[in-house]
Amino acid sequence: xxxxxxxxxxxxxxxxxxxxxxxxxxxxxxxxxxxxxxxxxxxxxxxxxxxxxxxxxxxxxxxxxxxxxxxxxxxxxxxxxxxxxxxxxxxxxxxxxxxxxxxxxxxxxxxxxxxxxxxxxxxxxxxxxxxxxxxxxxxxxxx
Numbered sequence: 001x002x003x004x005x006x007x008x009x010x011x012x013x014x015x016x017x018x019x020x021x022x023x024x025x026x027x028x029x030x031x032x033x034x035x036x037x038x039x040x041x042x043x044x045x046x047x048x049x050x051x052x053x054x055x056x057x058x059x060x061x062x063x064x065x066x067x068x069x070x071x072x073x074x075x076x077x078x079x080x081x082x083x084x085x086x087x088x089x090x091x092x093x094x095x096x097x098x099x100x101x102x103x104x105x106x107x108x109x110x111x112x113x114x115x116x117x118x119x120x121x122x123x124x125x126x127x128x129x130x131x132x133x134x135x136x137x138x139x140x141x142x143x
Contacts, residue, residue, distance in 0.1 A: 006065040008095035014068050021069035023098035023124035029131060032123075035063040035072035044078055044138040051134070060120065064089025067122050068096035074123030074131050078103070078139065083115045090122070099128040103135055 006021075008014030014021050026032055034048060035057040048054065055072060057063045063075040064086065090100045090108045100108050103119025119139070121132040 004065075006068070006092055008068070008092045010091060010095060012095065014092050014096035016065075016069050022096050023067055023093065024070045024073045025124050025126060026073045027126040027130075029127065029134060032073040032127060032131070034131075035066055035075045037063075037077060039079075041078055044141070047134050047138045047141075048076075060086055061089045064100070064122055065092050068092040068098060074121070074127055076119070076121045076131055076135055078119055078135070080116050080118050081120060083108075083110050083117060086117065086120055090120075093122045097125065098123060099125045101128060101132055103132070103139060105129070105132045105136070 004016055006016050030051050031053065033053045033055060035055050037058060037060065038056045057066065060077060060081065066072050067075050087110050093100050100120065100122040102108060102117045103121065108117060119135060121128060121135055123131055
């Protein structure tokens with residue numbers, strides 16, 4: 001327990017311990033502070049290691065909440081992930097003013113088949129496209 005209570009609602013903002021939160025307004029991928037899982041595939045993840053500051057944080061739901069609150073510029077995963085593992089965190093980021101897309105750059109949609117998303121990229125609105133572009137480049141690299 002971290003004594004952190006995140007809450008948010010669409011159109012009503014996001015909060016940490018009743019204080020409004022917002023993602024960072026960082027625009028440049030170079031030097032961005034990424035919160036990531038230790039289990040990301042090292043080979044594909046290298047492009048981010050070369051350009052960003054990496055901080056390991058285990059739970060994707062917690063990473064999304066921390067990005068919503070500006071405690072990290074962004075987060076991502078290469079893994080295919082079930083929607084129930086990310087839906088609350090996606091709402092939190094979006095309610096705080098950030099943006100979340102799947103690996104292909106599409107807005108996250110829920111309650112559809114299949115109930116999995118191929119990758120997740122989340123950050124402030126100005127940084128998400130740059131991170132997703134690197135995600136796509138890493139996925140396309142056949143090395």
